[in-house]
Amino acid sequence: xxxxxxxxxxxxxxxxxxxxxxxxxxxxxxxxxxxxxxxxxxxxxxxxxxxxxxxxxxxxxxxxxxxxxxxxxxxxxxxxxxxxxxxxxxxxxxxxxxxxxxxxxxxxxxxxxxxxxxxxxxxxxxxxxxxxxxxxxxxxxxxxxxxxxxxxxxxxxxxxxxxxxxxxxxxxxxxxxxxxxxxxxxxxxxxxxxxxxxxxxxxxxxxxxxxxxxxxxxxxxxxxxxxxxxxxxxxxxxxxxxxxxxxxxxxxxxxxxxxxxxxxxxxxxxxxxxxxxxxxxxxxxxxxxxxxxxxxxxxxxxxxxxxxxxxxxxxxxxxxxxxxxxxxxxxxxxxxxxxxxxxxxxxxxxxxxxxxxxxxxxxxxxxxxxxxxxxxxxxxxxxxxxxxxxxxxxxxxxxxxxxxxxxxxxxxxxxxxxxxxxxxxxxxxxxxxxxxxxxxxxxx
Amino acid sequence: xxxxxxxxxxxxxxxxxxxxxxxxxxxxxxxxxxxxxxxxxxxxxxxxxxxxxxxxxxxxxxxxxxxxxxxxxxxxxxxxxxxxxxxxxxxxxxxxxxxxxxxxxxxxxxxxxxxxxxxxxxxxxxxxxxxxxxxxxxxxxxxxxxxxxxxxxxxxxxxxxxxxxxxxxxxxxxxxxxxxxxxxxxxxxxxxxxxxxxxxxxxxxxxxxxxxxxxxxxxxxxxxxxxxxxxxxxxxxxxxxxxxxxxxxxxxxxxxxxxxxxxxxxxxxxxxxxxxxxxxxxxxxxxxxx
Numbered sequence: 001x002x003x004x005x006x007x008x009x010x011x012x013x014x015x016x017x018x019x020x021x022x023x024x025x026x027x028x029x030x031x032x033x034x035x036x037x038x039x040x041x042x043x044x045x046x047x048x049x050x051x052x053x054x055x056x057x058x059x060x061x062x063x064x065x066x067x068x069x070x071x072x073x074x075x076x077x078x079x080x081x082x083x084x085x086x087x088x089x090x091x092x093x094x095x096x097x098x099x100x101x102x103x104x105x106x107x108x109x110x111x112x113x114x115x116x117x118x119x120x121x122x123x124x125x126x127x128x129x130x131x132x133x134x135x136x137x138x139x140x141x142x143x144x145x146x147x148x149x150x151x152x153x154x155x156x157x158x159x160x161x162x163x164x165x166x167x168x169x170x171x172x173x174x175x176x177x178x179x180x181x182x183x184x185x186x187x188x189x190x191x192x193x194x195x196x197x198x199x200x201x202x203x204x205x206x207x208x209x210x211x212x213x214x215x216x217x218x219x220x221x222x223x224x225x226x227x228x229x230x231x232x233x234x235x236x237x238x239x240x241x242x243x244x245x246x247x248x249x250x251x252x253x254x255x256x257x258x259x260x261x262x263x264x265x266x267x268x269x270x271x272x273x274x275x276x277x278x279x280x281x282x283x284x285x286x287x288x289x290x291x292x293x294x295x296x297x298x299x300x301x302x303x304x305x306x307x308x309x310x311x312x313x314x315x316x317x318x319x320x321x322x323x324x325x326x327x328x329x330x331x332x333x334x335x336x337x338x339x340x341x342x343x344x345x346x347x348x349x350x351x352x353x354x355x356x357x358x359x360x361x362x363x364x365x366x367x368x369x370x371x372x373x374x375x376x377x378x379x380x381x382x383x384x385x386x387x388x389x390x391x392x393x394x395x396x397x398x399x400x401x402x403x404x405x406x407x408x409x410x411x412x413x414x415x416x417x418x419x420x421x422x423x424x425x426x427x428x429x430x431x432x433x434x435x436x437x438x439x440x441x442x443x444x
Numbered sequence: 445x446x447x448x449x450x451x452x453x454x455x456x457x458x459x460x461x462x463x464x465x466x467x468x469x470x471x472x473x474x475x476x477x478x479x480x481x482x483x484x485x486x487x488x489x490x491x492x493x494x495x496x497x498x499x500x501x502x503x504x505x506x507x508x509x510x511x512x513x514x515x516x517x518x519x520x521x522x523x524x525x526x527x528x529x530x531x532x533x534x535x536x537x538x539x540x541x542x543x544x545x546x547x548x549x550x551x552x553x554x555x556x557x558x559x560x561x562x563x564x565x566x567x568x569x570x571x572x573x574x575x576x577x578x579x580x581x582x583x584x585x586x587x588x589x590x591x592x593x594x595x596x597x598x599x600x601x602x603x604x605x606x607x608x609x610x611x612x613x614x615x616x617x618x619x620x621x622x623x624x625x626x627x628x629x630x631x632x633x634x635x636x637x638x639x640x641x642x643x644x645x646x647x648x649x650x651x652x653x654x655x656x657x658x659x660x661x662x663x664x665x666x667x668x669x670x671x672x673x674x675x676x677x678x679x680x681x682x683x684x685x686x687x688x689x690x691x692x693x694x695x696x697x698x699x700x701x702x703x704x705x706x707x708x709x710x711x712x713x714x715x716x717x718x719x720x721x722x723x724x725x726x727x728x729x730x731x732x733x734x
Contacts, residue, residue, distance in 0.1 A: 077488055078701070103491055264595055398490070401702050412684055413686040416597060416688075
């Protein structure tokens, strides 16, 4: 009997030792950090490369989930709201920042920065790239992929002496990059040669896409209008909004300088058409300027010119839309410190520069001034200037997703000829007013 | 002996308990919880708990022009899809109901669309509809017909999504009707033949009345499916252009998962449920009469 008892005793001790050792081993194991990005994101190729390096360096495992753009916002919020804990760090668009903060889904990183600041902190990034992910004096992330919109044109066409001569003869002034919409239209009409597979311009006017509402905001600002007044009443249905939208719609419906199929394009579809040498001038996010200089993406290497976004009247100051992606840390993550270390590493000088070389729009001032980068991508000089000057952004409110959708629908109805610009914008403004009222913006 | 068997396997109530428990968890609880949600205002992007609003969501829904427009689109979609699928399914079932080798092969080929996942199938059609390099405009070009911007303009967009659904689900209707026709008693047809009935008369007075129960089953299933159509439209147009293809399910999805307004989305889902349940009951009553 005693022998049996001793055997059981020894077995129990062995089991305890095994459990204790294995739990110690498990405790020493490096965490797995998970994130979510969208398919086709300009930052993804460099992210994958850098994450592989980080895994080798630290032993931390990083899992990247890729989903279509339309599902990124939805998956992120649903996981946070259901406390699924699937993601330790995420890369949201600044458009979604107020939603994430109001839901308490992302954590401030000020304490981490205090303990372990990023290289060259606090002068590492332009202030414009820290503004949109800050609230009540707290910073919620580091920028990773920027995107001010610029106007691009084909330098080879604009510099061609025969084209210059023909343009001057036809329109009575020099063929130089357009500063106003009337010049833009003249140039788009001049270069619109469908029989030669060249379009004047190309828009991304697909309802449900990312770009349509952004394009409306750009038009609105360039005609001197605004989205909301200071008390959050919608004013985008002003004359500026109507004229801007009408001009945008006329590019396709009246003048035919953008393909009819542009109503099926989002920004991921119209950019490559320009890079494929089928467009004379267009506006787009800055990564198109980088991609135009990359052999695997572009047929127009060395031929891309860039300038400021046009305005309807030179009395209105040039502005542009800036929204950007930033790394944020999930409030529900059990590995916040590890996640911060990774984010900090992804945003260091070396990785920011490398990301730029791989097609991302970098965010560090050091990258903007790097001679190697400026040689390959000279437009970085303008990005720094654009960010230092006045840029505008989408309304920083949690209700933005609804506003964006309603404006997209309004624009789509005007393009389809179902409503006039005034009717569609008045209807959208009324719906937005209702949303804002329900959300409690007008309690005075 | 009987007593000990009861002891071993439990009472009848005990035996059905696991199934009942499973149904309660996966079906009844979500239904009751979403009914509770219809009475609340709850945004997922707000750290606040749901706020009781009574029938506020229902009042808002009846005043929501977008709800009525998406209901209209859903009804249009359902009517066209069900009508064309019924007619085509019947024509096909009558045309290839014999057991020749050729007709057997045709039947097998016809079933292929039904076996493809709707998302994959919709992606295939999306490429075919592409105005620049899609095969449809390419073929139209050969016939010297100008191609359309199928999914980029409101006029052709709804017919384009209707066509995809018809292409995928006509085989299902065909299969139901074909099995129905095959099960009909042959002596009735032989008697009609002896009496000199024409092909049309045989169809009008024998085949059609006898296949009505099968038609009603097909109608019921296709109605329920097409009324809550989501995947095909989501992949092809996401409800655009100009909201021309925004059905109730698409609108509900946007309210729930783009705007994260869960109370209102639950209300929309309940309306879909009520409409489908009510209409289905009418079909079942008709089926009983038939």
